[in-house]
Amino acid sequence: MKGAPAILVGIAMALCLAPEAVVAGSPRAEAPRSRGVEPPAPQDQKRVRENRERWQQLPPEERQRVRENYERWQRLSPEEQSKLRERLNRWQQLRPEEKQTLRQRQDEFRNLSPEERQRVRESLQRWRALPPEDRHRIREGSRPPGMQGPRPPPPPPPPSRP
Known part of the structure; x- marks a missing residue:
């Protein structure tokens, strides 16, 4: 696993374990009761x-x-x-082939030179700044009013960084 999905899965896994076990490195996922943490509800024990x-089967790294x-x-804010x-x-709702496509695009983005990555980011910012109706027209293949010249390439995939 690489990138944002790997980070999100790691966070999700960490959140499923007791925070004390993750932070302290304990192989057990039980929080000490002296800190006022209740044991898991019966439906969550499995x-x-x-x-x-x-967790116990994960390699140390x-x-x-x-x-x-x-x-x-x-360290993230509640909004983040x-x-x-x-x-x-959203990631969990994707079909496997959509996830694979996104992983490939992320790998392609990582392999770009720093200058190319910057161009992709700028292009993405321009795309996001367009009004929704213009983006819809572009996706449908028609040009927004006032745009001349050759048709721009489709927007690049967004960089997957949390």
Whole structure:
């Protein structure tokens, strides 16, 4: 896994585990009761058990990556966390072939030179600045009023960085 999806999955996994287990590095996903944390509800115990087993099977470097992602998550503002949750939700709704296409585009973007990446970002900013009706016309193949010259290439894929 690479990029934003990997980060989001790591965060999601970390959030399914007890925060103390992720941050402290404990292989157990149980929070100490002395801190006022209630044990999981009966309907959640199976999920917690499965996540604990997955955590224990992770190699140390992957656990460290999950911990770092969790710590990064904790530093995000509530608005940023909300945006990331929305992105994760949208990602989960994609079909496998759509996910594969996005991964390929992300890899292509990573392989661009810094100058090319900057051009792609600027193009994306111009695209996002267009009114929705102009974007719709462009997608449908007609030109917005007042635009002359050759047809611009389709908008580049957005960089996937949280």
